[in-house]
Amino acid sequence: MKTLVLVSHPRLADSTSQQFLKASLPPQNVTWEHLESQQKFDVDREQDQLRQADRIILQFPLYWYAAPAGLKQWEDDVLTRTFVYGDHRFPLADKELGIVVTTGMPEKAFQRGGAEGLTLDAALAPLAAVAARAHVRWLPTFPIYQFAYLEEPEKLQLVVDYQRYLTQAQPDSLEQRQSWFAHKLPAMIDQLPPEQQATGRLIQAEFDQQKDDIEALADTLAMIKEQEDD
Amino acid sequence: MKTLVLVSHPRLADSTSQQFLKASLPPQNVTWEHLESQQKFDVDREQDQLRQADRIILQFPLYWYAAPAGLKQWEDDVLTRTFVYGDHRFPLADKELGIVVTTGMPEKAFQRGGAEGLTLDAALAPLAAVAARAHVRWLPTFPIYQFAYLEEPEKLQLVVDYQRYLTQAQPDSLEQRQSWFAHKLPAMIDQLPPEQQATGRLIQAEFDQQKDDIEALADTLAMIKEQEDD
Numbered sequence: 342m343k344t345l346v347l348v349s350h351p352r353l354a355d356s357t358s359q360q361f362l363k364a365s366l367p368p369q370n371v372t373w374e375h376l377e378s379q380q381k382f383d384v385d386r387e388q389d390q391l392r393q394a395d396r397i398i399l400q401f402p403l404y405w406y407a408a409p410a411g412l413k414q415w416e417d418d419v420l421t422r423t424f425v426y427g428d429h430r431f432p433l434a435d436k437e438l439g440i441v442v443t444t445g446m447p448e449k450a451f452q453r454g455g456a457e458g459l460t461l462d463a464a465l466a467p468l469a470a471v472a473a474r475a476h477v478r479w480l481p482t483f484p485i486y487q488f489a490y491l492e493e494p495e496k497l498q499l500v501v502d503y504q505r506y507l508t509q510a511q512p513d514s515l516e517q518r519q520s521w522f523a524h525k526l527p528a529m530i531d532q533l534p535p536e537q538q539a540t541g542r543l544i545q546a547e548f549d550q551q552k553d554d555i556e557a558l559a560d561t562l563a564m565i566k567e568q569e570d571d
Numbered sequence: 572m573k574t575l576v577l578v579s580h581p582r583l584a585d586s587t588s589q590q591f592l593k594a595s596l597p598p599q600n601v602t603w604e605h606l607e608s609q610q611k612f613d614v615d616r617e618q619d620q621l622r623q624a625d626r627i628i629l630q631f632p633l634y635w636y637a638a639p640a641g642l643k644q645w646e647d648d649v650l651t652r653t654f655v656y657g658d659h660r661f662p663l664a665d666k667e668l669g670i671v672v673t674t675g676m677p678e679k680a681f682q683r684g685g686a687e688g689l690t691l692d693a694a695l696a697p698l699a700a701v702a703a704r705a706h707v708r709w710l711p712t713f714p715i716y717q718f719a720y721l722e723e724p725e726k727l728q729l730v731v732d733y734q735r736y737l738t739q740a741q742p743d744s745l746e747q748r749q750s751w752f753a754h755k756l757p758a759m760i761d762q763l764p765p766e767q768q769a770t771g772r773l774i775q776a777e778f779d780q781q782k783d784d785i786e787a788l789a790d791t792l793a794m795i796k797e798q799e800d801d
Contacts, residue, residue: 406697410644416635459700466696467636470689
């Protein structure tokens with residue numbers, strides 16, 4: 342699966358969260374682009390990139406309840422009507438669109454009565470409407486609230502969750518997560534320093550054991566459910 | 572009352588609707604500015620302009636369910652946090668914010684199940700959230716659907732409705748409309764060519780008569796309602 346990450350930020354070098362996410366990118370099958378680095382968009386190139394991607398990620402800080410102007414400029418310039426839905430062809434149909442959005446305010450601010458008074462879903466409704474028009478599949482949003490206040494363990498979790506958001510098959514089910522981890526774990530263990538290799542192999546064995554346990558549990562659950570349906 | 576009209580359009584000279592609206596501006600107490608004509612915003616000047624206005628109008632075509640990138644750039648640059656709500660001062664508090672939005676699709680497209688699948692209110696929710704944050708009063712939106720298809724009488728109506736939206740006291744009640752027309756009518760009649768002055772004076776007399784009739788009706792209605800409340 343090919344993932345295209347389009348980042349919009351007017352001062353990318355100063356953004357600790359964007360630099361952290363850039364360093365956390367999965368090593369393969371990901372194209373990363375900074376929209377504001379382009380003086381003028383090469384529309385053909387941008388459209389080609391979109392055509393070749395299976396999953397498109399728009400990544401940005403929330404400024405005034407929307408993406409920065411740079412992303413809107415990209416929408417206005419690159420997403421021409423003939424490209425998105427002209428002639429009843431939909432070149433983006435069935436691709437996936439994910440939103441990675443950082444906010445300075447905590448999660449609880451984004452609700453009626455909260456400090457921002459608007460849900461992220463409502464703020465992103467115009468983008469979701471573009472996705473609908475393009476017949477693109479909208480993924481559940483990946484919000485990062487108050488990156489500056491995250492502790493180290495939360496940041497490590499963020500790296501894994503972010504990589505999963507960019508590359509794991511959807512929907513984000515237990516099964517898909519297991520399969521994603523099973524696929525990534527050997528390479529992660531190989532990269533550990535020699536003195537931690539033994540621990541790594543223990544984790545791998547534990548993971549495989551848990552996977553078998555969970556599968557057995559899932560089978561039992563399915564059987565019980567089947568009887569209930571009678 | 573001072574009105575500030577901020578227009579966002581990447582190709583203003585080519586826009587028949589924007590040129591029509593520009594020609595329809597009320598002659599007094601209105602400042603008109605084209606955002607994309609500025610290479611870089613003079614933030615102090617823009618903020619001063621906002622402080623001096625009683626009613627702020629944001630006027631633009633709807634591109635991908637939002638304002639053009641030029642308006643978002645203005646928001647990102649001019650609406651600094653310290654200006655909008657810093658130090659618990661709200662310099663824009665109790666001013667009015669109106670949105671004049673043109674769309675290529677008809678009104679019925681903007682609903683669930685319609686071609687656009689999104690109401691204008693939902694598309695403008697991020698802007699409304701900015702208004703709420705600034706303690707600015709959000710006026711009901713002034714949408715212009717499919718300007719290119721308007722007939723002459725509809726365009727004449729549009730001129731009057733647009734001028735009222737920019738300058739008439741809110742809420743848009745019968746009383747406020749009457750008072751607005753009563754104030755504007757003499758000047759409008761004065762500007763008519765000599766051979767139409769007589770017709771103009773007839774209209775004025777008719778208007779005054781109707782105004783008295785409506786006031787009498789309103790009084791009667793109020794009396795009836797008062798009895799119902801007993």
